[in-house]
Amino acid sequence: MPVPASGTAHLLAGGHGGPGVLRPMVDTVLDALAHGAADRGGPLPAGGPAAVDRRIRGAARPLIPDEGEGPHHALRTLVRALTHGAADPADPRCTAHLHCPPLAVATAADLAVSALNPSLDSWDQAPAACALEALTCRALAELVHPDGPAPDALVTTGGTESNQLALLLAREAAGGIGSPLRIICGGNAHHSIHRAAWFLGLPAPHTLPTPTGVLDPAALHTALDRLPDADAPTLVVATAGTTDTGAIDPLTELADVCDHQAATPHIDAAYGVVLLFSDILNKMPQGLDRAP
Structure with missing residues (x-):
């Protein structure tokens, strides 16, 4: 892989002289992005994994050279190859799995954060x-x-860490390691709920079927009535925006059941909470405030 040669490339990006050195490199990157997108010609690169692997190997060879070829050559070569082989969620023909196209203003702001590198x-x-x-x-x-x-x-770094933190707090509130905390979730819940329970030494969650795609309050009420150890502390996990369909559990009704049954609700809204920023859709995750 061509790496920057010695010289101005090593100036610190956030210092007095950094922006002057960074600006032409940014121009090189933007030019490489444009050419790489034109090479790709669509939301996905042609040829499948083997073709992409072949092109990347060609662009990155030698991976660790004895002599660098300068920052502009390195950026031009690798950014163009990376863009050519990218899945582009900004393409109008792309239906992204989970990741979204970033706004230009967010990308520009990310540049400032990268230059300053705050810890x-x-x-x-x-x-x-x-x-x-x-x-x-x-x-x-x-x-x-x-x-x-x-x-x-x-x-946090995302929904997986957030769910783990929620279960950790619930475990500590219930008495810490070895606590009798019970966890109830729907079949639509994110897999990180089960992973976090295992990681924290908690019993496997009681998982209720969700044939309609959301957790049914009546099914939750029945489960809370029938589970053994009625006095054990219980955490009920609801989901505001499943990763498969974006479905939102009936949060208010589930919270009412929790109040009636002395259970604590946790809402995994890592996917759906952004609806609160919408003037049109901000009522969809109604009930988020019922989780502590």
Whole structure:
């Protein structure tokens, strides 16, 4: 793979001289993106895995050269090859699986973050970014819990980590390791619920069938009545936006059942919470605020 040669390429991107060096490289990348998309000519590269692998091997050889060929050559070659072989969710003929086409403004903002490289594990490494993260988390929490006394939130890497954190908090609230926490979820729940239960040493979740695609409140009520250890702490997992169909469980009705049966609701809204940003669809995940 051609790597940048010594010289101006090693200037720090966020320093005084960095933007001046970064700007022509960005132009090279944008040009390579355009040419790579033209080479691809559609939402997916032609030829299947073997053809893509062959083109990438050709562009990246030698992978670790003895001598670099400069940043512009490296960027032009690899970005064009990467774009040619990409699945492009921005193509009008593409129906993406889960990932969406990024907005141009988000990509531009990502450039600034990459140049500054803030590390949010402590304030001294990212003073402004830490303040911005705290403000953003509170604003998002207020969107979900508009009537809460002091709502706050955490940023995680995605739904899998969020579900694991929710089960961890529920386990600790129920007495910690070895607690008698029961977990109930629907067959439509994300697989990370079962993974998190296993990882945290909890019993396997009781999984209720969801033939209509959503968790039925009546089925939940019956299950809570019939499960052994009626006094054991129980976490009920509802889903706001399944990854297969985008289905949203009847959150309010499920929360009512939880209140009646002294169970705690957890809502996995990693996929559907963004509906709150829509003026048209923001009522669809109604009931998100019922989860603690």
